[in-house]
Amino acid sequence: MASMNNLTTLIKRLEAATSRLEDMVPTMSDPSAASNGIASLPEAGLTAPGADARGGAASPSQQTAAPLPPAIDDFDALINGDVKTFVNMSEEIGGLVAEQSAAVLRAFAAERKFLIVTTKAKKPDIQSPVYMEVLKDLQATMGVVNDIREANRASPLFKHLSTVSEGINVLIWVANESKPADTVTEMLSSAQFWGNRVIQEYREKDQTHVQWVQTFYRIFKSLAAYVRQHYMTGLTWNPNGIDPLQATEEVNAGPSSARSPTPQSSTGGPPPPPPLPKFDNAPPPPPMPPNGVSTSKNPADMGAVFDEISRGESVTSKLRKVDPSSQTHKNPSLRAGSAVPSAPARSDSQNSLSSGGKSPLPGKKPESMRTKKPPKKEFESNKWLIENYDGNPPEGMLEIKASISHSILISRCTKTTIRVVGKANAISLDNCTQVSLVIDSLVSSVDVIKSPKFEMQVLGTLPTIMLDQVDVAALYLGRESLGTEVFTSKCTGVNINLPGQSEDDDYVERALPEQIKSVVRDGVVVSEIVEHAG
Numbered sequence: 001m002a003s004m005n006n007l008t009t010l011i012k013r014l015e016a017a018t019s020r021l022e023d024m025v026p027t028m029s030d031p032s033a034a035s036n037g038i039a040s041l042p043e044a045g046l047t048a049p050g051a052d053a054r055g056g057a058a059s060p061s062q063q064t065a066a067p068l069p070p071a072i073d074d075f076d077a078l079i080n081g082d083v084k085t086f087v088n089m090s091e092e093i094g095g096l097v098a099e100q101s102a103a104v105l106r107a108f109a110a111e112r113k114f115l116i117v118t119t120k121a122k123k124p125d126i127q128s129p130v131y132m133e134v135l136k137d138l139q140a141t142m143g144v145v146n147d148i149r150e151a152n153r154a155s156p157l158f159k160h161l162s163t164v165s166e167g168i169n170v171l172i173w174v175a176n177e178s179k180p181a182d183t184v185t186e187m188l189s190s191a192q193f194w195g196n197r198v199i200q201e202y203r204e205k206d207q208t209h210v211q212w213v214q215t216f217y218r219i220f221k222s223l224a225a226y227v228r229q230h231y232m233t234g235l236t237w238n239p240n241g242i243d244p245l246q247a248t249e250e251v252n253a254g255p256s257s258a259r260s261p262t263p264q265s266s267t268g269g270p271p272p273p274p275p276l277p278k279f280d281n282a283p284p285p286p287p288m289p290p291n292g293v294s295t296s297k298n299p300a301d302m303g304a305v306f307d308e309i310s311r312g313e314s315v316t317s318k319l320r321k322v323d324p325s326s327q328t329h330k331n332p333s334l335r336a337g338s339a340v341p342s343a344p345a346r347s348d349s350q351n352s353l354s355s356g357g358k359s360p361l362p363g364k365k366p367e368s369m370r371t372k373k374p375p376k377k378e379f380e381s382n383k384w385l386i387e388n389y390d391g392n393p394p395e396g397m398l399e400i401k402a403s404i405s406h407s408i409l410i411s412r413c414t415k416t417t418i419r420v421v422g423k424a425n426a427i428s429l430d431n432c433t434q435v436s437l438v439i440d441s442l443v444s445s446v447d448v449i450k451s452p453k454f455e456m457q458v459l460g461t462l463p464t465i466m467l468d469q470v471d472v473a474a475l476y477l478g479r480e481s482l483g484t485e486v487f488t489s490k491c492t493g494v495n496i497n498l499p500g501q502s503e504d505d506d507y508v509e510r511a512l513p514e515q516i517k518s519v520v521r522d523g524v525v526v527s528e529i530v531e532h533a534g
Contacts, residue, residue, distance in 0.1 A: 107141040121247035123237035167191030188220040
């Protein structure tokens with residue numbers, strides 16, 4: 001009897017202890033959360049909230065919480081590691097660099113939400129508006145990073161801003177369906193174009209800026225390793241998941257997008273249970289049987305196939321009879337030739353019968369059939385936007401009257417001559433063909449990217465010209481712009497035309513080197529221009 005009383009007392013004490021532990025669940029959740037919506041990961045080996053430190057069972061709220069997939073956990077480790085280190089280094093430099101790094105952190109947070117959506121939703125069509133809606137937040141945050149650069153071209157830290165602005169495009173690896181790790185590597189090369197210039201400038205002045213660039217590079221290496229581990233052949237979606245827009249709303253509204261894997265409740269109580277499965281969206285019916293087999297028979301029944309074969313001559317009734325003029329065994333001259341004469345034109349019904357329902361492979365769409373957007377010349381805030389010009393306007397060359405605070409962005413123009421009157425801040429030219437540019441003077445630089453057959457004449461002063469992936473370019477410098485610095489990357493056929501000794505003399509053409517020889521001397525890599533004699 002005494003043992004029964006002791007057992008009853010022990011059970012009551014256990015119930016009281018369990019009740020107290022359940023009341024302590026809201027207060028035992030991890031309160032630490034990083035800025036910008038990224039929560040820190042819990043340390044390995046810590047007791048989970050709601051569980052007894054002596055090894056007791058977890059509370060019901062902890063048992064119902066679904067853990068995050070390993071891919072999301074590793075992405076959190078990347079953010080809390082290399083990305084946070086880069087943000088901390090940027091805060092040491094301060095100013096616009098720190099502001100831009102905060103935008104980078106928000107961009108990684110947006111990509112984290114997108115990755116969570118892929119674990120919940122079915123894959124949408126990449127060309128559909130649904131896919132663009134799911135990517136909207138990621139694109140917006142990446143645009144903020146680039147806007148900071150474009151709005152501060154006159155900043156002494158413009159090279160820093162350009163390094164990050166070119167590198168933030170690494171987050172578009174999610175759109176590469178075959179080899180996303182290659183996208184990460186390509187974007188690292190774009191960032192190094194500017195980052196190496198920062199290293200060269202500050203190597204002897206301030207090592208903090210050099211370490212800042214190296215910290216930014218480290219993000220690419222860690223991200224490439226992460227992509228190869230989890231998404232080697234492209235992003236994976238949930239084939240049995242819900243609608244992508246519904247998943248996006250759940251991620252944006254739920255706590256999983258801005259918390260650590262440990263569940264937390266916004267009201268202080270236990271988290272709600274997971275949603276019940278929905279059976280409204282039933283799987284589609286099986287595909288129709290192939291042509292030529294009766295739909296009333298089971299496709300798996302091989303007897304139906306033999307019935308069709310046993311029909312006799314009707315099996316070959318749809319075959320096209322070859323004209324005697326095209327039969328090589330009756331025409332020896334055809335055997336001597338390399339090809340049989342083409343058959344006469346047939347009707348659409350004959351084509352559909354002879355081809356067995358298969359359409360020819362689509363060829364490349366000709367340029368004449370591509371949709372052309374209307375030309376655009378607009379002034380927004382302090383930027384000129386010049387787009388989609390094909391040839392010169394009716395009034396002649398395209399003229400822009402700019403001031404010292406104006407930036408000019410030129411893209412997707414063909415066979416267009418542009419005249420910039422006045423002293424502008426900077427000019428950026430992207431994806432243009434056979435564009436001629438005549439400028440007075442600039443405060444900053446001219447950036448030319450992927451624009452073959454480019455020509456430019458400088459009438460006044462210009463500090464810097466930067467050419468990236470330009471095939472064939474002619475640069476005409478004036479006497480006031482002989483001190484212009486020209487930077488080239490992956491360029492061919494670039495010539496600089498210098499003024500003669502007098503006003504009556506012709507321009508003197510000088511070619512920029514394309515071949516570089518690198519050797520190791522005393523442990524140092526030395527690069528020299530290859531000279532061809534004779």
